[in-house]
Amino acid sequence: MKKIEVIDLFCGAGGLSFGLKKAEIDVIAGIDIDKACEYPYQANNKSRFINKSVTELAGSELKSMYSPNSIKILAGCAPCQPFSTYSQGPRGKDDAQWSLLEQFSRLVAETGPDIVTMENVPALLKHPVFGDFVDALKQGHGMQFKYHVTYQIVACDQYGLPQTRKRLVLMASRFGDLELRRPSRRKTTVLATIGKLAPLTAGQADPKDPLHQSAKLSPINLKRIQHSRPGGSWKDWDDSLMANCHRKDSGRTYSSVYGRMQWDEPSPTMTTQFFGFGNGRFGHPEQDRALTLREGAMLQSFPKSYKFVKKGMPVHFTTIGRLIGNAVPPLLGKVIGESIQAHLAVKNRC
Numbered sequence: 001m002k003k004i005e006v007i008d009l010f011c012g013a014g015g016l017s018f019g020l021k022k023a024e025i026d027v028i029a030g031i032d033i034d035k036a037c038e039y040p041y042q043a044n045n046k047s048r049f050i051n052k053s054v055t056e057l058a059g060s061e062l063k064s065m066y067s068p069n070s071i072k073i074l075a076g077c078a079p080c081q082p083f084s085t086y087s088q089g090p091r092g093k094d095d096a097q098w099s100l101l102e103q104f105s106r107l108v109a110e111t112g113p114d115i116v117t118m119e120n121v122p123a124l125l126k127h128p129v130f131g132d133f134v135d136a137l138k139q140g141h142g143m144q145f146k147y148h149v150t151y152q153i154v155a156c157d158q159y160g161l162p163q164t165r166k167r168l169v170l171m172a173s174r175f176g177d178l179e180l181r182r183p184s185r186r187k188t189t190v191l192a193t194i195g196k197l198a199p200l201t202a203g204q205a206d207p208k209d210p211l212h213q214s215a216k217l218s219p220i221n222l223k224r225i226q227h228s229r230p231g232g233s234w235k236d237w238d239d240s241l242m243a244n245c246h247r248k249d250s251g252r253t254y255s256s257v258y259g260r261m262q263w264d265e266p267s268p269t270m271t272t273q274f275f276g277f278g279n280g281r282f283g284h285p286e287q288d289r290a291l292t293l294r295e296g297a298m299l300q301s302f303p304k305s306y307k308f309v310k311k312g313m314p315v316h317f318t319t320i321g322r323l324i325g326n327a328v329p330p331l332l333g334k335v336i337g338e339s340i341q342a343h344l345a346v347k348n349r350c
Contacts, residue, residue, distance in 0.1 A: 004344065005066050007031070009054055009076035009104060013308065013323040014041040015300065016075060016119065019333020021045060023341055025073070028065055031057065036319050043307045054103045059110020071344060074113040075336075076104045077120060077328050105133045112144030115343075116172040117336055119328050122153045124168055137172050147172035150179055154332070157266045158183035161331050162193040163299050165269045169336065175347045181339045190285060191263040194295045202289035210315050211308060212294040214284075215275050221258075222288060225277055230262040230285045261285050267299045272325030275317050293317065297324045301331035 004025050008017045011030030014037070020027055029048040030041050041049045066072045078100040101124075108116055116137065124130045140146035151170040156163060171178040198206045202222060205213030217225065220241070227237045234242060234257065243258075259281035261267050273279040277290040284291065291299075293315065297306060308320050 003067050003070040004073065004340070005070045006073040006075055007062055007065060009074065009107065010078055010100070011037065011041055011049070012077070012327050013037050014045045014047075015302065015327035015330045016077065016333040016336075017041070017045045017047060018302075018306075019328070019330040019335070020075070020337040021047075022330065022334040023337025025337045025340065034323075036323060039310055040306070040308045040323065054100065054107065057103075057107060059107055059112075062107060062111045071115070072111070072113040073115045073117065073340065074108055074111055075117045077118065078104055079326070101129050101133055105136055108137070109142045109144070114145075114174055115178065115340060116147065116170070117340070118168075118170040119332065119336075120168045120170075122166050122168050125151075125153075134170070145174040147174050148177045150177060152180065154180065155183075156329060156332055157187050158185050159331060159335050160184060160186050160188050161266070161301055161329050162188040162190060163267045163270060163301075163329070165329065167328075167332065169332070171336070171339065173343060175343070178343045179339065181335060181342060187266060189264050190261050190267050190299070193267075193298050195263065197292075197295065197298075199287055200289060200292065201287070204289075206292075206294075209294055209304075211297065211320070212292045213315065214289040214292045215277075215317060217277060217289065221277055224258055225260070225283050225288045225290075228258065228260045228283055230260045231265075232259065234258045257281075259283060261291075270296050270300050270325050272322045274325055275321050293320050293324065296321070300324055300327055301329045302327070303330075 006020055006025055006027045008027055008030040011017055011032045014030060017027040017030050027045060027047045029050055031050045031052055033053045035051050038049045038051060134149055136143060137147040137149050149172045151168060154167050154169050156165040156167060169180055197212060200214055202214055203216035224237060224241050227241060229236055257280060258278055260283035261281055263285045268281045271280060274282050274291050274296045275293060277283050282291050298304060308323060309315055
């Protein structure tokens with residue numbers, strides 16, 4: 001039986017790799033420019049981490065990492081900030097991050113993997129850089145192979161992620177059409193995911209788990225969350241609690257800001273700022289605080305045991321929040337891995 005091996009570009013804290021390994025796919029390396037990813041990636045995935053920009057990588061370097069005669073997979077989730085609906089203000093094509101998908105395309109061409117998979121934000125579909133990437137894969141422009149390409153917008157909650165996250169997933173194989181497996185449509189709730197964690201007040205930390213700690217709240221925000229109901233909005237508050245931005249016409253449409261989640265529903269999309277009460281519907285359903293870092297990670301489908309910092313090291317909300325919010329949910333990684341396994345079994349390639 002042939003080995004199935006993956007190199008994970010833009011690997012982050014290891015969400016995709018962790019999910020692929022759960023699907024019994026061997027992840028031989030993860031590559032990311034962010035040094036903060038090194039510890040969580042290696043500690044949880046037991047795979048090699050390479051702290052390097054993709055702009056400095058050559059296909060020959062990647063090819064040398066794969067075993068001879070293995071099924072070679074190149075995976076990547078180029079940083080999505082230029083395409084994200086959460087980005088504030090316009091980003092032109094001179095934004096350096098636009099070129100990262102082009103770099104991914106270059107590395108596919110130079111490496112010649114058997115299978116390519118990419119996860120990103122749905123808005124990427126609207127940009128020419130994505131169309132160029134798909135055309136290059138299909139037509140073999142500069143590539144070693146022509147690929148069968150499928151892509152779709154995935155509602156992750158239909159696969160059991162306790163979060164209403166939508167992602168663009170591209171799958172390309174030189175062996176034939178590679179489809180993402182059908183969703184289970186089994187929705188998982190906030191209660192089922194984080195309901196058994198120790199209760200906390202704002203600014204408190206669980207002594208048994210440094211990541212289960214919440215950010216402090218200002219006196220005004222403490223009053224605001226006390227007047228908030230699950231699924232409601234700042235429109236439920238007394239007038240004296242309203243923020244100045246909400247009094248303007250431009251701020252009235254942001255109804256989920258300063259909101260509480262609901263126990264019996266999936267959470268909203270976890271952003272890199274999910275630990276802040278004022279950054280979205282990130283208020284705990286009943287405790288007067290925002291989500292803890294551990295709760296955000298679990299809503300992203302990281303197991304409770306997932307390590308993000310070395311024992312005894314300080315926990316920085318901004319850094320860890322970024323790692324969690326930017327991650328590919330491990331559950332989605334597992335679905336991708338299972339789909340690849342099923343595809344290769346049908347094609348008798350293993």
